Amino acid sequence: MSIDSPSITFIGGIHGLERIGCQLILSFLNGLIQKCYWNSVLLDSLRKITINFIPMANPAGIYFKRRGNIHNVDLMRNAPIDSKEKTAWLVGGHRISSYLPWYRGKKNVIEIENETIIDYVKKYLFPRPFNLILDCHSGFGLHDRIWFPYAKSKKYPISDIGKLFYLRKMFFLSHPHHNYIFEPQSQHYLCHGDLWDYLYDLSQSSNRIILPLTLEMGSWAWIKKNPLQIFNSLGFFHPIKNHRIKKVINNHNILFNFLIDIVMNYSNWYENSHLPLYRKKAMTKWYK
């Protein structure tokens, strides 16, 4: 596919305990491949868009069943960017010890996994006219959330806040029975070293278009339905019972397909999303 096409990238497994994100992406990829054998509409569509899959961004974390990578660094706290506001204690990233979760790693050292993603974004996404990223996580709250930057600031929105508000509106109108909460990550906690904050800022300073989204699946709902799973090493972040794994994977297909559609058709809506009205609405909703 030519570098002139818009792209969407699905990323999973940045946190090694959150392996449902990897399963979700691999299952979607498998379905897409199977459909390519007989679906000519899909094959035509794939000529207009590039779909990238990075299902396991932190293989050592997955192997050792830990949040961080081989050095126990939390890859979502390791990007070279600091919050200037008050971050959540420990959870917001720290350099106290690699034995504690949310460890940022040594100062000025970007871990190889993050370096690879940064290089990939610069080399393969920056030249494209439009890029969307969906990074799949699990572990926060009872609800499924779609988050967007910043994670570093409650005071300042990203400059594309109006476009994201518009995208949210399109999703809510297309799928009125959805169960997602769609909001800036900073509504909940602030942190240092967020990879998407860093890459978003880099795209802005390079005059490139990247909209990074995070799917944060509400794992507490799985624990509520099956409290005994907290005794499983993955229980806080992963559905354990087979029927629940199937349900979770099926639930998010709607979101994946919607995001592919909006990337493929970005030229039909992207200009509208520039209207100051949407920025104003977003500011009123989240940054009063």
Ligand SMILES: [Zn+2]
């Ligand atoms: Zn995570």
